[in-house]
Amino acid sequence: MDQYHNFTLEEFVWDDxxxxxxxxxxxxxxxxxxxxxxxxxxKKALIESARQLVAAISPKEAPLSSQEKKSAVSRIIxxxxxxxxxxxxxxxxxxxxxxxxxxxxVLLMIGLGWGIWFNNQRTVVDYEELVAASxxxxxxxxxxxGKPLSVKLExxxxxxxxxxxxxxxxxxxxxxxxxxxxxxEAFFDVAKDPANPFFxxxxxxxxxxxxxxxxxxxxxxxxxxxxxxxxGRVAVFTRxxxxxxxxxxxxxxxxxxxxxxxxxxxxxxxxxxxxxxISKPELLEKSTLHHNFEFDDAPxxxxxxxxxxxxxIEIIYDKNIMDECPVxxxxxxxxxxxxxxxxxxxxxxxxxxxxxxxxxxxxxxxMN
Amino acid sequence: xxPIIIDNHQEDREITLWRELLAGNVSSFEQLIDRTYDLLFxxxxxxxxxxxxxxxxxxxxxxxxxxxxxxLNHNIPPRAYLLASLRRRLHRVTQRNRLQPVEDFSxxxxxxxxxxxxxxxxxxxxQDQQIASRITTLMNELPKRQxxxxxxxxxxxxxxxxxxxxxxIHPQSVSNLLQTAFKFLxxxxxxxISVAIFFRFLA
Numbered sequence: 001m002d003q004y005h006n007f008t009l010e011e012f013v014w015d016d017x018x019x020x021x022x023x024x025x026x027x028x029x030x031x032x033x034x035x036x037x038x039x040x041x042x043k044k045a046l047i048e049s050a051r052q053l054v055a056a057i058s059p060k061e062a063p064l065s066s067q068e069k070k071s072a073v074s075r076i077i078x079x080x081x082x083x084x085x086x087x088x089x090x091x092x093x094x095x096x097x098x099x100x101x102x103x104x105x106v107l108l109m110i111g112l113g114w115g116i117w118f119n120n121q122r123t124v125v126d127y128e129e130l131v132a133a134s135x136x137x138x139x140x141x142x143x144x145x146g147k148p149l150s151v152k153l154e155x156x157x158x159x160x161x162x163x164x165x166x167x168x169x170x171x172x173x174x175x176x177x178x179x180x181x182x183x184x185e186a187f188f189d190v191a192k193d194p195a196n197p198f199f200x201x202x203x204x205x206x207x208x209x210x211x212x213x214x215x216x217x218x219x220x221x222x223x224x225x226x227x228x229x230x231x232g233r234v235a236v237f238t239r240x241x242x243x244x245x246x247x248x249x250x251x252x253x254x255x256x257x258x259x260x261x262x263x264x265x266x267x268x269x270x271x272x273x274x275x276x277x278i279s280k281p282e283l284l285e286k287s288t289l290h291h292n293f294e295f296d297d298a299p300x301x302x303x304x305x306x307x308x309x310x311x312x313i314e315i316i317y318d319k320n321i322m323d324e325c326p327v328x329x330x331x332x333x334x335x336x337x338x339x340x341x342x343x344x345x346x347x348x349x350x351x352x353x354x355x356x357x358x359x360x361x362x363x364x365x366x367m368n
Numbered sequence: 369x370x371p372i373i374i375d376n377h378q379e380d381r382e383i384t385l386w387r388e389l390l391a392g393n394v395s396s397f398e399q400l401i402d403r404t405y406d407l408l409f410x411x412x413x414x415x416x417x418x419x420x421x422x423x424x425x426x427x428x429x430x431x432x433x434x435x436x437x438x439x440l441n442h443n444i445p446p447r448a449y450l451l452a453s454l455r456r457r458l459h460r461v462t463q464r465n466r467l468q469p470v471e472d473f474s475x476x477x478x479x480x481x482x483x484x485x486x487x488x489x490x491x492x493x494x495q496d497q498q499i500a501s502r503i504t505t506l507m508n509e510l511p512k513r514q515x516x517x518x519x520x521x522x523x524x525x526x527x528x529x530x531x532x533x534x535x536x537i538h539p540q541s542v543s544n545l546l547q548t549a550f551k552f553l554x555x556x557x558x559x560x561i562s563v564a565i566f567f568r569f570l571a
């Protein structure tokens with residue numbers, strides 16, 4: 001302990017042994033430093049200053065309640081037990097287990113079997129059932145007028161509810177997720193809050209977003225449910241998706257992810273989701289000003305990449321073959337599909353839409 | 369104010385729990401999660417403000433430990449191993465989000481960021497309060513990697529080798545980071561002290 005005689009305040013503040021005594025003292029540490037203080041009474045004020053500084057300065061840490069931690073820990077434990085069931089044989093042989101737990105297992109399996117059977121029988125889910133099954137206290141807005149009705153949610157999100165549509169939502173969202181139920185048609189402008197994803201339950205279809213604007217159409221008496229995106233990205237999956245919980249809880253958007261100008265259509269009868277482009281793709285809002293759609297002898301790749309950026313829609317083509325093709329055109333006033341028609345005509349190509357993307361087919365323009 | 373005494377040595381206990389969990393003991397697994405969860409959460413939060421994402425990543429790394437327990441080394445310090453895994457995982461996840469830019473994820477999400485602050489009610493004299501305020505200001509001016517090393521070294525008592533493993537750099541680089549940080553704090557410190565002395569004369 002001799003080295004401490006000439007220590008300055010600063011040196012004490014950053015000394016390991018000293019810090020440990022202040023922050024994580026063991027019995028030995030404490031004895032050691034108390035003895036040293038008795039032997040060096042003149043250092044008492046200095047040590048006291050250093051001790052206060054060490055105790056007072058700390059990194060700002062995020063609050064984590066013991067309840068939150070407890071539930072996180074037990075979730076890990078239960079998940080690890082679930083995974084155990086699949087790849088490995090059980091650790092204790094079944095005959096060593098108490099009869100009680102076997103009975104419980106059998107009961108659970110019967111329950112599960114019934115659940116699976118039940119799910120298979122009933123693929124059509126409607127709004128009333130979803131609302132009835134919710135554990136939240138829900139409020140309902142019904143638009144019986146002839147005009148869209150604007151509904152403001154507690155988190156700052158707004159919903160434009162079309163005539164004949166209804167929405168149920170809690171007065172206050174619980175932390176972790178924001179859930180609303182829709183029957184009919186509505187445009188959502190969701191307040192950004194990635195920590196609390198926003199879910200729209202519309203009959204069989206679940207739409208998950210972190211903060212964006214989009215359109216949902218889901219009338220109980222119609223054959224299709226559709227979701228279209230205006231800004232941002234949303235993920236869509238069906239309620240009977242076997243991985244529903246994983247997709248709902250994952251921090252990434254998994255499921256079918258759609259982007260601006262894309263839509264998904266869920267056909268209720270065949271339980272199939274398809275992704276496509278909406279019928280009139282619009283320029284992305286932020287890009288309206290920057291794009292120049294007048295091309296003068298430009299390679300077709302430049303035209304495609306301009307369109308791709310302006311509409312946020314992926315355009316796929318063979319660069320090797322098509323790049324030689326020059327395009328001179330003024331496309332500014334045209335819709336996306338009109339633009340594509342013109343360009344394709346100019347370079348002797350055709351396009352089709354697959355999976356929300358545009359695929360260009362052409363033979364190229366090499367003259368030899 | 370007398371410090372609270374901790375009797376058993378934390379690290380030894382964690383190594384024991386680690387070995388027991390690798391042997392398949394669920395209760396040791398749970399205890400280890402419980403002991404390290406706060407640190408993992410706090411550290412993860414410095415890279416990513418999205419607390420649910422951090423919690424998911426912590427869950428993933430523990431599930432991976434459990435799944436691969438037969439193949440893991442019995443002799444590695446669990447704290448450093450878990451922190452390193454979490455850091456890698458967070459980088460991977462935020463990186464992936466960056467490759468396909470979603471407007472809802474911040475692009476700079478995977479950088480270590482921490483703010484140091486002082487609780488002035490712990491400090492009696494005004495002079496020491498001035499010093500504390502200056503120290504925290506200086507610490508907050510440190511570059512991110514130096515901050516990360518300082519955070520792990522002085523606020524979570526990890527040693528040089530452990531920090532090297534966590535940050536995935538050479539132990540010598542850890543020493544360099546810490547030395548550079550202290551050189552900066554020290555040169556600026558002289559100014560603090562003289563200001564403090566000046567104030568004492570005024571008082």
